[in-house]
Amino acid sequence: MRVGDLAHGRSGDKGDTCNVGLVAYTDEGYRVLLREVTPERVAEHFGDLVLGTVTRYELPGIRSLNFVLTGALDGGGTMSLRSDHLGKVMYTWLLRMEIDGSSDQASVPVATSDSPVRVTRRGGLAVVTLARPATRNALDESMARALLAAVEEACADPTARAVAIAADGPAFCAGGDLRAMTAARAGGGQAAYTWAQPIVDLHRLALRADKPLIALVDGPAYAGGMGLAGLCDIVIATEAARFAMPEVKVGLFPMIIVAHLSRSLPRKLLLDLMLTGRDLDAETALRVGFVNRVVPDAEGLWAAADEYAAWFAATGPEAVRLGRRAFTLLSDLPAGQALDAAQFLNVPFFLGRELAEGTDAFVSGRAPDWVSGSDG
Numbered sequence: 001m002r003v004g005d006l007a008h009g010r011s012g013d014k015g016d017t018c019n020v021g022l023v024a025y026t027d028e029g030y031r032v033l034l035r036e037v038t039p040e041r042v043a044e045h046f047g048d049l050v051l052g053t054v055t056r057y058e059l060p061g062i063r064s065l066n067f068v069l070t071g072a073l074d075g076g077g078t079m080s081l082r083s084d085h086l087g088k089v090m091y092t093w094l095l096r097m098e099i100d101g102s103s104d105q106a107s108v109p110v111a112t113s114d115s116p117v118r119v120t121r122r123g124g125l126a127v128v129t130l131a132r133p134a135t136r137n138a139l140d141e142s143m144a145r146a147l148l149a150a151v152e153e154a155c156a157d158p159t160a161r162a163v164a165i166a167a168d169g170p171a172f173c174a175g176g177d178l179r180a181m182t183a184a185r186a187g188g189g190q191a192a193y194t195w196a197q198p199i200v201d202l203h204r205l206a207l208r209a210d211k212p213l214i215a216l217v218d219g220p221a222y223a224g225g226m227g228l229a230g231l232c233d234i235v236i237a238t239e240a241a242r243f244a245m246p247e248v249k250v251g252l253f254p255m256i257i258v259a260h261l262s263r264s265l266p267r268k269l270l271l272d273l274m275l276t277g278r279d280l281d282a283e284t285a286l287r288v289g290f291v292n293r294v295v296p297d298a299e300g301l302w303a304a305a306d307e308y309a310a311w312f313a314a315t316g317p318e319a320v321r322l323g324r325r326a327f328t329l330l331s332d333l334p335a336g337q338a339l340d341a342a343q344f345l346n347v348p349f350f351l352g353r354e355l356a357e358g359t360d361a362f363v364s365g366r367a368p369d370w371v372s373g374s375d376g
Contacts, residue, residue, distance in 0.1 A: 001098070001099055001100070001101030002095065002096055002097060002098055002099070003022065003033070003036075003037060003094060003095050003096070003097045003099055004095030004096065005101065006024055006025060006026075006029035006030075006032055006033060006099075006101065007022040007023055007024045007025060007029060007030075007033060007095070008022075008023055008025075008095075009021065009022055009023075009091030009092065009094060009095050010022075010023065010091060010152075010153070010156055018068075018069050018072040018090060019066055019067065019068055019069070019149065019152065020066075020067045020069060020090050020091045020094050021064055021065065021066045021067070021091070021149070021152070021153055021156075022037065022064060022065045022066075022067075022091075022094065022095075023062065023063060023064045023153065023157075024063040024064070025063075026063075027063065029063075030060070030063040032099065032100075032101055033065055033099075034058065034065070036099035036100055036101075037056075037065060037094075037097065037099065038056070039053075039054040039055060039056045039067070040054075041097070042054045042056070042067055042094065042097070045093075045094065045097045046069070046093065046094075049072065049090075049093070050069045050070070050071060050072050051070075051071035051072075052069070052070030052071030052072075053070050053071075054067055054068070054069055054070075055067070055068040055145070056068075057145060057146045057149045057150075058115060059117075059119050059146075059149060059150050059153055060115070060118075060119070062119050062126070062150075062153050062154060062157060064119075064149075064153045066149035066152075066153065067094075068145060068149075069090075072090065115131060115146070116130070116131060116132055116142050116143040116146040116147070117129060117130060117131055117143070117146045117147050117150045118131045118168075119150050119153075119154065121160070122164075122302075122305065122306060122309060123306070123309055123310075123313070124159070124160060124161035124162065124309055124312065124313045125160070125161070125162050125163075125164055125214075125305060125306070125308075125309035125312075126154035126157060126160035126162070126163045126164070127163075127164045127165075127166055127216075127305075128147065128150045128151055128154055128163065128164070128165050128166070129165075129166045129167060129168060130143065130147065130165070130166070130167040130168065130172075130173055131167075131168050132168075132169075133167075133168045133169020133170070133171070134169075135174070135177070136169065136170075136171040136173070136174035136220075137167050137168070137169065137171060137172065137173045137174060137225070138173070138174045138175065138176065138177040138178075139173065139175060139176050139177060139199060139224050139225075139228075140176075140177035140179070140180045141180060141195070141198060143177075144196075144198035144199050144202065145198045147165075147198075147202060148198050148201055148202045148205065151163060151165070151202065151205060151209075151213075152205055154211075155205070155209045155210055155211050156210075160211065161211065161212075161309065161312045161313050161315075161317065161320075162211050162212040162213070162214060162308065162309055162312040163209070163211055163212070163213050163214070164213075164214040164215075164216050164305055165213070165214070165215050165216065165228060165232065166216040166218075167216075167217075167218070167219070169219070170219045171219040171220045171221075171222075171225075172215075172217045172218060172219050172220060172221040172225050172228075172229070172241065173221055173222070173224065173225025173228055174220070174222050174223065174225055175222050175223025175224035175225045175226070175227075175247075176196070176199070176223060176224045178250070180195060181195065181252075183195075196256055199224060199227075199256055200256055202228075202231070203227070203231050203256065203257075203259060203260060206231035206232070206260070207328055208325065208328075209324065210320075210321040210324070210325075211312075211317075211320065211321070211324075212233045212234060212308075212312055212320065212324065213231065213232040213233050213234070214232055214233070214234040214235075214236065214305060214308060215228065215229040215232035215234070215235045215236070216236055216301050216302075216305055217229055217235060217236070217237040217238070217241040217243075217282075217291075218237070218238040218240060218241060218297075218298050218301055219238075219240050219241060219242075220241070220242045220243075220244070220279075221241060221242070221243050221244075222242075222243075222244045222245070222246060222279075223244075223245055223246060223247055223254060223257075224254075224256070224257060226243045226244065226245055226254075226257065226261070227254070227256065227257025227260060227261060229243065229290075230257060230260045230261045230264045230265075230290070231260045233324070234292050234308060235285075235290060235291045235292055236291070236292060236293050236294075236295065236301055236304045236305060236308070237282040237285065237286070237291045237293070237294050237295070237301075238282065238294070238295055238296065238297055238298060238300065238301050239282055239283075239294060239295070239296055239297070240282075240297075241281075241282040241285070241291075241294075242279045242280065242281055242282070243279060243280045243285050243290065244273065244277060244278065244279035244280065245257070245273055245274050245277060246277035246279075247274075247277070248274070248275060248276070248277050249277045253274065254274055258274075263331070264289075264290055265288060265289070265290055266288065269288060282294045314367075315370075316354040316357075316358055316368065316370055317354075317370055318352055318354045319349065319354055319355075319358075322345075322348055322349065326342070326345045329341065329345075330342055330345070354368075354370065357369060357370070
């Protein structure tokens with residue numbers, strides 16, 4: 001049996017690495033993949049195509065395995081895998097890997113208790129939960145890479161209409177792990193540059209994501225945790241939420257998260273927060289436009305998440321996909337150029353099938369059938 005008999009594949013470029021993902025068709029197939037498709041066997045299967053290490057991340061909530069390959073394509077993965085057809089070559093080759101397809105449900109658990117993230121579903125909402133409350137969900141390399149892989153897979157799932165990021169424990173996210181920063185400092189300039197790569201890649205993914213991203217913040221969201229909220233389109237917070245960038249208090253500056261937060265907060269307020277390290281409570285964050293809604297507690301948080309999920313479920317998925325990407329582009333252009341570009345970017349909506357389905361449904365007084373009426 002081949003891997004492709006049990007799963008379909010996905011690929012992507014991640015800085016100096018590439019990601020190859022497998023999504024099993026069934027729970028039983030996922031158990032077989034967990035047992036058979038180990039990092040060692042994947043490295044052996046790719047041979048000279050991957051010169052560096054192979055790291056595996058497990059996403060049981062969506063029956064997925066994600067493999068981070070360093071030194072792919074003779075070290076040229078960064079440039080080469082931006083070409084979609086070459087990325088497909090990588091995962092197609094993995095799908096050809098021969099495995100023992102016999103079922104052995106007792107041999108490998110579907111979920112592991114030490115997974116840094118957990119992926120679940122609430123109808124059309126894919127929920128990626130930071131699951132290391134003991135560390136206040138600090139973003140070390142393991143957490144950051146697992147979060148990146150989970151969000152990427154959730155965004156690629158055609159049955160998910162939106163992706164939420166939530167957290168276990170009393171804190172949403174404490175930001176970058178100080179122990180990892182200390183190790184990077186000891187490793188010299190190259191280590192200091194590359195330690196944050198998965199976090200940078202997550203921010204890049206947010207720019208091009210096909211689906212709305214929702215942050216569900218219950219408790220402190222500090223440093224990179226505030227950046228994690230800021231890269232989302234919708235931020236729902238409980239009254240216990242607080243937002244801060246205290247990096248200057250330990251001799252750092254919140255460099256990576258400037259890209260998203262400068263588009264989420266007024267300039268002078270953002271500089272105030274970055275240069276002082278002081279925090280914002282949830283109501284203040286709502287008043288300045290960083291937070292979309294404040295709710296009393298966790299129960300209210302999930303009720304609001306379900307409400308947004310229902311709203312997104314009623315929209316055309318292709319309209320949301322194209323519209324979100326167009327907004328990212330247009331909002332960074334001068335007004336005149338944005339108008340010129342918008343005229344061209346409007347054309348795909350008129351040529352696609354969703355507009356015809358949506359208008360017909362409106363005239364007929366029925367709900368749109370986006371599954372068969374979209375462009376897929």
